[in-house]
Amino acid sequence: MKWLALLRLVAFSECIVKIPLRRVKTMRKTLSGKNMLKDFLKEHPYRRSQISFRGSKLTIYSLRNIMDLVYVGNLTIGTPPQEFQVIFDTASSDLWMPPIFCTSPACSTHIRFRHLQSSTFRPTHKTFTINYGSGRMNGVVAYDTLWIGDLESPDQPFGLSMVEYRLEGRTYDGVFGLNYPNISFSRAIPIFDKLKNQGAISEPVFAFYLSNISMKRKVIAFSDGCEALVDTGTSHIEAPGRLVNNIQKLISARLRGSKHYVYCSVVNTLPSIIFTINGINYPVPVRAYILRDSRGHCYTSFKESKLSPSTETWILGDVFLRQCFSFYD
Numbered sequence: 001m002k003w004l005a006l007l008r009l010v011a012f013s014e015c016i017v018k019i020p021l022r023r024v025k026t027m028r029k030t031l032s033g034k035n036m037l038k039d040f041l042k043e044h045p046y047r048r049s050q051i052s053f054r055g056s057k058l059t060i061y062s063l064r065n066i067m068d069l070v071y072v073g074n075l076t077i078g079t080p081p082q083e084f085q086v087i088f089d090t091a092s093s094d095l096w097m098p099p100i101f102c103t104s105p106a107c108s109t110h111i112r113f114r115h116l117q118s119s120t121f122r123p124t125h126k127t128f129t130i131n132y133g134s135g136r137m138n139g140v141v142a143y144d145t146l147w148i149g150d151l152e153s154p155d156q157p158f159g160l161s162m163v164e165y166r167l168e169g170r171t172y173d174g175v176f177g178l179n180y181p182n183i184s185f186s187r188a189i190p191i192f193d194k195l196k197n198q199g200a201i202s203e204p205v206f207a208f209y210l211s212n213i214s215m216k217r218k219v220i221a222f223s224d225g226c227e228a229l230v231d232t233g234t235s236h237i238e239a240p241g242r243l244v245n246n247i248q249k250l251i252s253a254r255l256r257g258s259k260h261y262v263y264c265s266v267v268n269t270l271p272s273i274i275f276t277i278n279g280i281n282y283p284v285p286v287r288a289y290i291l292r293d294s295r296g297h298c299y300t301s302f303k304e305s306k307l308s309p310s311t312e313t314w315i316l317g318d319v320f321l322r323q324c325f326s327f328y329d
Contacts, residue, residue: 071087071088071232071318072085072086072087072088072171072172073085073086073088073148073176074086075146075147075148075176076146076147077097077113077118077144077145077146077147077156077158078113078114078115078117078118078120078121078144078145079118079119079120079144079145080117080118081145081147082111082113082114082117082118083111084097084111084113084173084174085111085172085173085174086172086173086174086175086176087170087172087174087175087176087232087233088176088178088232088233089175089176089177089178089179089231089232089233090178090179090230090231090232090233090328091179091229091231091232091233091234092130092175092177092178092179092183092233093177093178093179093180093181093183093184093185093190094128094130094158094159094175094177094184094185094186094188094190095146095156095158095159095174095175095176095177095188095190095191096130096137096139096158096159096160096161096174096175096186097110097111097112097113097158097159097160097161097173097174097175098110098111098112098113098160098161098164098173098174099112099113099114099115099160099161099162100112100113100114100115100116101162102160102161102162102163102164104161104163104164104165105168106135106164106165106166106167106168106170107161107164109168110170110172110173110174111173112173113160115142115144115160118144118145120144120145120154120155121142121143121144122142122143122144122155123140123142123143124140124141124142124143125140126140126141126186126187127139127140127141127162128140128141128159128185128186128187129185130159130185132167133306134166134167134169134170135164135165135166135167136164136165136166136167137159137161137163137164137165137167138161138162138163138164139159139160139161139162139186140159140160140162141157141158141159141160141186141188142157142158142159142160143155143156143157143158144156144158146158146191148191151195151200151201152200153191153194153195153198153200156191156194157186157188157189158188158191159186159188175233176191177190178190178192178206178232178328181193192204192206203329204329205327205328205329206327206328226312226313226314227312227313227314228275228277228313228314228315228316229313229314229315229316230316230320230321230326231315231316231317232317232318232321233317234315234316234317234318235301235317235318235319236301236302236303236317236318236319237284237289237301237302237303237314237315237316237317237319237320238302238303238304238305238306238314238315238317239302239304239305239313239314239315240304240305240312240313241304241305243312244302244303244304244305247273247300247302248260248300248302251270251300252266253299253300259293259299259300260299260300260302261297261298261299261300262290262298262299262300263298264292264296264297264298267286267287267290267298268286270286270290271286272284272285272286273289275316275320282320282323282324283323284319284320284323285323288301288319288322288323289301289302289319301319
């Protein structure tokens with residue numbers, strides 16, 4: 001049985017495509033993707049009947065962990081292939097990158113797709129806009145052959161950014177959306193769904209290695225349960241302001257600029273914060289939710305959500321996902 005697992009990323013198809021992490025200036029040791037997958041399958045034997053490893057081959061390539069803030073990997077587009085670094089985002093559905101004809105400052109600092117050099121490129125006149133928390137892009141839909149590992153998606157629809165606003169500081173060329181087709185701004189079929197439809201993978205499942213919150217055995221938020229989004233495109237853990245402020249107060253974090261800081265000397269005395277999801281505890285240890293800035297000062301990874309204040313929703317980003325192996329179906 002073929003399926004796709006993104007182990008930041010791990011993909012299973014006819015062969016196993018394993019994508020481990022490669023450290024790039026990280027501030028903490030990251031867990032081993034290979035060992036995490038082995039442990040997960042051992043602890044959940046019922047999964048074994050759904051995965052066939054018989055006669056499989058292993059293909060390995062790396063993602064880059066950039067300052068524990070974002071995880072990027074390589075994919076290629078076009079014939080002959082052109083390589084790009086993308087962020088794999090479970091909160092969006094569109095795949096896009098900058099083309100050579102984009103003149104925005106943000107485009108000029110990244111690798112740009114040269115459409116005239118691809119014999120399989122097919123343009124359209126369909127335009128779209130995506131608004132992100134950090135900026136916006138206006139794009140046009142095109143088609144070309146895309147490869148991720150050993151998986152090929154011919155005539156894959158994707159976006160080319162014509163104009164980019166406030167996206168200059170990103171450390172990747174484009175975005176690889178993994179969410180549902182019905183939230184795609186370009187209305188193009190996402191690559192994951194297209195791979196499933198063409199039989200490259202047989203199960204609509206992927207995974208990443210990357211309810212209440214309690215501290216010191218004390219419930220500090222949502223004792224009656226709450227809603228949460230798991231987002232690989234978000235670096236931190238985000239929540240309504242009053243709940244974030246409650247956590248910052250309990251760990252004696254003080255606001256300086258846009259971050260809440262704690263004394264690095266007391267970090268080892270701080271407790272784990274536990275998310276209880278469907279009755280299972282997922283502890284986030286202090287070494288995960290306390291980060292260091294460029295000057296070596298310690299700050300917390302909890303941020304106020306940009307969602308409506310009336311929406312009591314948590315966004316569990318990479319800080320949370322680094323502690324577990326998450327499946328998406």
